[in-house]
Amino acid sequence: MELAAIEDLVREGGARVSRRAFVDNDVYELELARVFARCWLYLGHDSQLREPGDYFTAYMGEDPIIVTRGDDGVISALLNSCQHRGMRVCRSDSGNSRYFRCPYHGWSYNENGKLVGIPRLKTGYFDELDRENLGLVRVPRITNYKGMIWANWDPEAPTFEEYLGGMKVYLDLMLDRIPGGLEAVEGVHKWTIDGNWKFAADNFVGDMYHVPVTHGSAHSIGLRQAWSDLGYQINPGNGHGFGGEYGGLSAAENETSYTPYIKQIRAHLAEQNGDYINKIVPLGHMTIFPNFSALDTLRFRTFRVWNPVGPEKMQVHAWAIFDKALPDEIKQSIRQQYIFTFGPSGVFEQEDGENWSQSTRSTRGWIARQYDLNYSMGAGHEEPVEKVLGSNLPGQMGGIWSEINQRGFYLRWQQLLKADSWNTIREEEKALGADK
Numbered sequence: 001m002e003l004a005a006i007e008d009l010v011r012e013g014g015a016r017v018s019r020r021a022f023v024d025n026d027v028y029e030l031e032l033a034r035v036f037a038r039c040w041l042y043l044g045h046d047s048q049l050r051e052p053g054d055y056f057t058a059y060m061g062e063d064p065i066i067v068t069r070g071d072d073g074v075i076s077a078l079l080n081s082c083q084h085r086g087m088r089v090c091r092s093d094s095g096n097s098r099y100f101r102c103p104y105h106g107w108s109y110n111e112n113g114k115l116v117g118i119p120r121l122k123t124g125y126f127d128e129l130d131r132e133n134l135g136l137v138r139v140p141r142i143t144n145y146k147g148m149i150w151a152n153w154d155p156e157a158p159t160f161e162e163y164l165g166g167m168k169v170y171l172d173l174m175l176d177r178i179p180g181g182l183e184a185v186e187g188v189h190k191w192t193i194d195g196n197w198k199f200a201a202d203n204f205v206g207d208m209y210h211v212p213v214t215h216g217s218a219h220s221i222g223l224r225q226a227w228s229d230l231g232y233q234i235n236p237g238n239g240h241g242f243g244g245e246y247g248g249l250s251a252a253e254n255e256t257s258y259t260p261y262i263k264q265i266r267a268h269l270a271e272q273n274g275d276y277i278n279k280i281v282p283l284g285h286m287t288i289f290p291n292f293s294a295l296d297t298l299r300f301r302t303f304r305v306w307n308p309v310g311p312e313k314m315q316v317h318a319w320a321i322f323d324k325a326l327p328d329e330i331k332q333s334i335r336q337q338y339i340f341t342f343g344p345s346g347v348f349e350q351e352d353g354e355n356w357s358q359s360t361r362s363t364r365g366w367i368a369r370q371y372d373l374n375y376s377m378g379a380g381h382e383e384p385v386e387k388v389l390g391s392n393l394p395g396q397m398g399g400i401w402s403e404i405n406q407r408g409f410y411l412r413w414q415q416l417l418k419a420d421s422w423n424t425i426r427e428e429e430k431a432l433g434a435d436k
C-alpha cells in the first residue's frame with residue numbers, strides 16, 4: 001500500500017478512521033505482516049501447562065501455534081504446520097504428548113519441534129533428508145510475564161516490558177494483587193464472530209459509551225443498577241488502554257461472594273500505594289495492543305484474544321481467570337458469573353458480538369466505505385493521569401465516555417502499518433522525544 005493511503009486510514013489525531021481499515025484486503029494483508037508478525041501476542045496462561053509434555057494450541061495472527069512445556073520446564077511456541085506439505089501437525093486443543101505426529105504422511109516432531117521421525121526415510125529419501133533444518137518453525141521470542149505467556153516473531157521488537165511501556169504499572173495491579181498469582185479455569189472458550197477483530201479490540205480498549213445502550217437489558221432485568229457518569233479512560237501509550245467506573249466496573253451491582261474479597265484486597269493495596277487504587281482497582285475493561293483484552297470486575301475476570309480470520313471474521317479465545325489463592329467456593333462464583341455474562345453464552349457477550357458483526361457487514365458496501373467512522377468523543381479534554389490521580393502515574397486520561405483510548409489504539413496501529421521496521425519506529429520516537 002502507498003504511504004498516502006495508509007496516512008488516509010487514521011486522521012485528525014485518531015478521531016476519524018476510514019472504514020477501509022475494517023474491510024479492505026490490502027489493509028488486512030499489511031496488518032498481518034506489520035502488526036501481527038511484529039507485536040507481542042498473548043498465547044495463554046502458564047497454568048494451562050502444568051506438567052512437562054503439556055501443550056495447547058493458539059494463534060498468532062492467522063498462524064496456528066503449538067505451545068509446549070518441555071522436560072526442562074521451558075515453554076516453546078512452534079508453528080503448527082508440517083514442513084512437508086503444511087498439514088496442521090497437532091489437531092487437538094490441548095493435552096500431554098512427547099511428540100506430534102503429522103496426520104498426513106507421518107512426520108513426527110518432538111515437543112521442542114525437532115523432526116524426529118520420518119516414515120520411509122531409507123526407502124523413500126535414501127536417508128538423504130536434511131532433518132536438522134526441517135523442524136517446526138520456532139517463534140523466536142517468548143516470555144512468561146507473571147504467568148502470562150506472550151510471543152513475538154520479530155527479533156527487532158522491543159522487550160515485552162518496553163512494549164507494555166506505561167501499561168506495566170497498571171497491569172501489575174491486576175497480576176500482583178495477592179501472592180500466588182493467577183490461574184485460568186481449565187478449558188478455553190472458542191467461538192467465531194463475523195466481524196473485524198479491531199471492533200472488539202477497540203470496544204475493550206475504551207468503549208464505556210456502548211454499555212448503557214447495548215447492555216441496557218442488564219439493567220432492565222435487575223442485574224445491575226443504572227450507570228453513572230463517574231469514571232475514567234486511561235491511555236498509557238503504545239496503543240494500550242483501560243477504564244471503567246470509579247471503584248470498579250459494575251460498582252453498583254449486587255455483590256457476589258467475590259466482591260467483599262476484592263474490596264478487601266483493594267483496601268490493602270491502597271494502604272501500600274495510595275488512594276488512587278480505590279478508583280482504578282479492579283481495572284475494568286482493557287486491551288493490550290493489538291488483540292489481547294480483559295475484563296477485571298467486582299464479579300469476575302476474563303482474558304480473551306481476538307484472532308483475525310480474514311478482514312471480516314475473528315475467532316475468539318476466552319478464559320475465566322482467578323487468583324490462585326482464593327477459596328474454592330469463590331472460584332466457583334467467579335466461573336458462574338463469567339459464564340452468565342461473558343463467554344459464548346453470556347448475555348453481554350452476545351450483545352457485543354451482534355454489534356461487531358453488524359458494524360462490519362454494514363461497512364462493506366462501496367458507498368458506506370466512503371464515510372469515516374467517528375472517534376472524536378472527549379478529544380481535546382485529555383489530562384495527564386498524574387494530574388488527576390497523582391502518584392506519578394503514566395499516561396493521559398479522559399472521562400468515562402471519552403474515546404481517548406480508541407484514538408491511541410488506531411494511531412499506534414497506523415504507526416505500525418507505516419513503518420518498515422521496529423527500528424524505524426524507535427527512530428521516530430527518539431526524534432519526537434528530542435523535539436519535546
Ligand code: FES
Nearest residue numbers: 082084085102105
Ligand atoms: S504433510 Fe506432514 S508428513 Fe506430509
Ligand SMILES: [Fe+2]
Nearest residue numbers: 211214348352
Ligand atoms: Fe460490551
